[in-house]
Amino acid sequence: MTLTMFGSLLGGIGLFILGMRLMTDGFKYAAGRSLRGILARSTRTPLRGILSGALITALVQASAMVTVATIGFVNAGLMSLRQALTLIYGTNIGTTMTGWLVAAVGFDFNIQAFALPAIGAGMFLRVLRGESRAGRLGEALAGFGLFFSGLDVLKDAFGALGQSLQFTAISGNGLLAMAAFVGAGFLLTVLLQSSSAALAIILTSAAGGVVGVTDAAAMVIGANVGTTITALLVVLGATASAKRVAAAHIAFNLITGVVAFAVLPLILNFLEFVQALLGLSAGPATELALFHTVFNILGVLLLWPLTGHLARFLETRFRRGEEDLARPKYLDRTLVATPVLALQALIRELQRLGDLSRAMAKEAISSERVDPRNLEQERATTDRLVDAIGEFSSRMQQSNLPPILAEVLPNALRVSRYHSEMAELALMVGQSHGRAEELGPADVMEPVHAFKSRVVRLLSELDRQRVDFDEESADKKMKELQDAYQDLKSRLLRIGAEGRLPVRRLVEELDTLSNIRRLAEQADKAARYLKTLRDYLDQEHQNDATSPSPSETSPHQDS
Structure with missing residues (x-):
């Protein structure tokens, strides 16, 4: 790897994360009150809660924002823990939209033709309208453009890297080899503190030929599980309600990750069979995005029947801090x-x-x-x-x-x-x-x-x-x-x-x-x-x- 390759890779990651941050902040301030109303109305049934969590997370590309809003509702007594669990399920499905965005633009598409006008229009709106809702939406639009600019840089960096670097040393079909790639995806998410950024890197590296589809799929599982560390860090010293919601998020990701790892070859073979049956020729990025979506939906199907039991179990936990009158019951730094x-x-x-x-x-x-x-x-x-x-x-x-x-x-x-x-x-x-x-x-x-x-x-x-x-x-x-x-x-x-x-x-x-x-x-x-x-x-x-x-x-x- 040359210094130029390394600089391009680092710059692409930086642009991608900056774009995600601008998108999150813009949507957060522009739609904070609307988000509150939507979530309050959308958890009357478990299915509506799952669909709402998935849709909102896919739109704003900020699962942490939806999770924090969910914690706020549980803290305020406006939502039961059981309702919050359905939103957590949906949020995990919504995070798969990042993979679809990476796959959707393709790698023959001129990304900058779309990204640069989005950045210009967004920042013009932000400067013109300031702190208003329209200004914040402009900030989100600019972030969207930076998101794709970073993706374009990553595409070129991994394309060049794939010609000179292969992970043949640890690649293989053995259990230890797959576990190593799961660990790599986990570590990548922990270091970047963003599963979306980790997923973009994994998909673009697979498209560039740096890693194979099976190895990249194992890394996707690791990236999914890596978000649990972020949840743990966020709720240190938080309220009992926040800890329960975070525990539900961790439980979902761990259970889903274990199941996905156990049946990884079966899922990939099934996806290949479906593609052959329909006569589709999906690239590595599309196949991985589909894999990410399938195993998160599988996790929801596994845990949905157990939601009531999980809610009752969590409500008996973290009681000591809640029973201390001198400890805040509703204040949570995540909010x-x-x-x-x-x-x-x-x-x-x-x-x-x-x-x-x-x-x-x-x-x-x-x-x-x-x-x-x-x-x-x-x-x-x-x-x-x-x-x-x-x-x-x-x-x-x-x-x-x-x-x-x-x-x-x-x-x-x-x-x-x-x-x-x-x-x-x-x-x-x-x-x-x-x-x-x-x-x-x-x-x-x-x-x-x-x-x-x-x-x-x-x-x-x-x-x-x-x-x-x-x-x-x-x-x-x-x-x-x-x-x-x-x-x-x-x-x-x-x-x-x-x-x-x-x-x-x-x-x-x-x-x-x-x-x-x-x-x-x-x-x-x-x-x-x-x-x-x-x-x-x-x-x-x-x-x-x-x-x-x-x-x-x-x-x-x-x-």
Whole structure:
């Protein structure tokens, strides 16, 4: 191999991977919200889930994008694990489209005649329309052109390489020889971190005569199994739901790979028989693309009847992290690459944090003799969740966010801060109850208990209004609460002036009531800002001049 050959090979791989990345990013931002809707509607039956996963993956050429979206839906409770499994099956079938693209262009076709105009038109659209949906589609089109440009370079590199290099040293029909080629395909995918790039290299090398069809088929099996390493790396430290989806992906690829390896000669002989029967003369690339598709479909047929058993088995796994209240349940770093799904997961975690802080507040307010140690543990739990939410939000900010999400994301930090302050105030209220003496006469106790009950009812209403927060009703209730607090404060001051309540005890009770009032205010602010996040999530995912800014839709400023 000459230095020129090596440079051409390296450059072709680089162009191919860059094209895949641009295609993935372009489709991800242009169709993120649409993808969410399509997947949500397309998993009502197992067959629809498989077909949808295959079709979407084939169109966007990004199985990782569909897998991440699937994890997001399972995390958000919008999709069951069983439904997710059908999408995973379909995604593996959809990845075979790369092979068909390589085979479809042929090797007498002038690829650059198509690729260069696609790159030019795509980048022109990207520059002209910027971050809009049309601009992102232009980016995907340019990536598509680069995809084929890289393919053209690989074709020439392997064509020259095939004349001077043959893998005769390990080629053969023995089990060890086939296993060596499976290992080569596996290693290629792990090194490139892209099964599509590995598959393109394998198919073009077979077409260039570097490896035989049987050896290349073994490498295709290895490339298919190699994607499991990517899945393992992605879910390290991820949520239990993400680990279950990744485990399903790994199980599918391993089982399919083992079966395909065991019956490799039979599948290839069957494909040759079909070609001879139909009078077809397919080249190596077409034959390998067909092989890749057939053994993935075979894997689906094998696992489809076992989907229910596999889902139930996986749901019993990875429970320890899920049962830890302080560990995020919905936040998953794999979602950061898909902003709409990341924001959805962030909202779900903020709702969960709100549930914990409101429960802690109601416990502190309602119990006259609460154990401060329990509250301290609960406070530590909320602190850890707040830290995780902050870290996740920071990761989102560092990614390439659409402007509308970049502007609204700080509201998530406001919500987490309000819930953190609620937890701190609840701890202070609980500690004050532990130190306080009885107020004394019933005419003193009754209005205090009535005020506390009013706040507990307000917190309970916020629990019920997690999704549909009514700002008008909340304004009215908060005004009534403020009026009730001022009346109670005046009443207690009069009682203290009459000498019916010790000054020290009066000051302690006023401080506690002030903390309870502030606690209600923080809960109200958190609910208002959380509503703005949900409103942005519901808006059309696009960046145009008419989109409202956070300053136009955010609630009143912090006091």
